[in-house]
Amino acid sequence: MKVLIADDDPQILRALSITFTASDYDVVTAGDGGAALRRAAEHHPDIVVLDLGMPHLGGIDVIHGLRGWSTVPILVISGRMDSIDKVQALDAGADDYVTKPFLTDELLARVRALTRRRLPVREEAGAAFGDVRVDLVARSVVRTTDGADIHLTRTEWRLLETLMLNPGRLVPQEILLTEVWGPQHVNDSGYLRLYIRQLRKKLERDPGSPRHLLTEAGMGYRFVPG
Amino acid sequence: MKVLIADDDPQILRALSITFTASDYDVVTAGDGGAALRRAAEHHPDIVVLDLGMPHLGGIDVIHGLRGWSTVPILVISGRMDSIDKVQALDAGADDYVTKPFLTDELLARVRALTRRRLPVREEAGAAFGDVRVDLVARSVVRTTDGADIHLTRTEWRLLETLMLNPGRLVPQEILLTEVWGPQHVNDSGYLRLYIRQLRKKLERDPGSPRHLLTEAGMGYRFVPG
């Protein structure tokens, strides 16, 4: 489980890092709003812990920026207890709001509550098709003919996940590029083609004439289960 | 949007009912834990607002009971600020925890944040007519006679979508050309005829005498569902 912590106070940043690391999270940190957005696009965290009071690009702006392309849970930390701030942050797209000072136990419990929501969606996610069985939660692919494990890289997983979470639906190139390579991807689908090929090589019975990872020229790709 | 409010204090129950009703929620109430579980099973609310301090069957028990069969978002209200209570409730399956006294605005914002996650359940836009069923969201066409997938190209989709979003209405050529080929299209409807033909070939039972993609000479085309 990966957490992105964004705070302009180095001391708080450090304290939170230690807290989350001690609870077995992978921690990514950002010292300002711009860095938070870049880190999020780069690392695809499972949860974002965000200080509302950052200079320049503020917390609300970061929420808007993230929500432009991501549905990652966002927990806001703030020193301000005003109702207006809370409402503004929550309506901008934040999922929870904690005021300083807060207790570590409560923060961790709220993070658990937020990340738990994602799991049930993915628990059902996964499917068997062709010669393979894919488990998106466990991140494993098994070939059903001989039981061999098939290894996918990080980028391959992100791409496959985006496609498999929309079974039967056409997923536009733009969406795929944004989900896998972040919002400021290069507008060239060169590497998208490359990774589709990789997936077909590893998952399709006959990569030359795919039956489950289909191309729709000029539009995008489609995952067909079964 | 339907909310279940569970509290043993009739006064709070009434106040919350008024609050949520004023915000256009359908309100279901329960005065104790047992009633809360029964009402939830009966009414399938979109969100549950739960007081932790109910006698007999307490709030934690209700959370456990609900989580046995439902993933409905649960927001807990409590007079106790102890960290241990919050952690216990959140880890039992609650999604948010608010301590009394609280502001109405904040409560409503938190409820919005919790229910927002559920919305992206895609609604199917499309229609069935003739021998085919068209899903504009998934970008798929299935022939109902034999279940075969019918493939449309990008331009064909854009044209069909423009027509289907105006069911029964005449769509002028000028509108179609602008929607499909952009504002500075060539003012010749040569390719418009071509793609109408393509769509008829793929969607109409008898492309020679179309029943759903109709020509109105000199004016435009009309999509007739059914």
Next chain:
DNA sequence: GAGGGCCATGAGGAAATCGTGAGGATCGGC
């Protein structure tokens, strides 16, 4: 019944898009 719009049809070439192979850049572990 001749002529002119307007539309349907068929075939074929231009252009965009895609699949493929080879190879260099980058990153993290040792």
Next chain:
DNA sequence: GCCGATCCTCACGATTTCCTCATGGCCCTC
């Protein structure tokens, strides 16, 4: 620093998609 895994760049056929062109039918007008 080395090495392997991973990620990305580039160039070239192959395929799909898009559009042009030419022909013929229908209907209305004159």
